[in-house]
Amino acid sequence: MKNKKNKLINSFAISAILAIVFIVFAVIFGELYKPFKNWLAGAFNHHWIGKSVISIMIFYIFGFLCYFKISDREEILIYMLKIVFWTALAGALLITSFYLYEYFLAIHQ
């Protein structure tokens, strides 16, 4: 019998990883390619609202979609939680490093 609880946690762990990857991508790509940031600002009233809404949509849509495909094994659950940790850590460091680079090193025209 399938363990539905494990499947649900695993699927939301994957969707959290995807949402964090999107946030990091949107931050860096948005700063380097202004039309993307402007599109977020135009479509959602503010670029930050755009990033917030899209990340939440990714989180909940993939969270429910992955449920039908993801494994219910306990080892996968433990593995996924560790990946969530490393993704959040790497994402936080990447965003911090990017803004440090932008402030101290980047040359803006």
Add this chain to the structure above:
Amino acid sequence: MTQTLSILLSVHIIIGVIGIIASYATLLWLFKKNISVRLLKISSITAFVAYITAWITGGYYYVVYYGSNVKPIIKDGPNPWAHSIIMETKEHIFLFLPLLAFVILLTVWFKGNNLQENRPLRNALALVVLITLIISVFMALGGVIISGSARL
């Protein structure tokens, strides 16, 4: 600043601190000799609700007031890095918190009874709680620096 915005900012700060305390409590209670699932459930849902509330209240203040009123003061002041580095980093890394808190909430509520005997599961969950706590503390410290820079 209007009274509504002032209240929202105060709620953002207070509820953010509550989120930090709840995440810290979750981490502590995970490593107790006899894990109390009931306490873990309370702390994990408190953290999740706190981060969602801080997100909405802080987000409203940020979009409606900060960009047009506070940001120019900081950028023209002695510490422009407080916006360019701290605020830019804070506003984006914050978005991780509700996601991480929801994964913690699901794990505690669905697997709480397994945490006592399943040490690898407990340790993996503790890692997620730890990064949530670190990020939330960074958010609070960032807020202190930003508000201090706006007053200089």
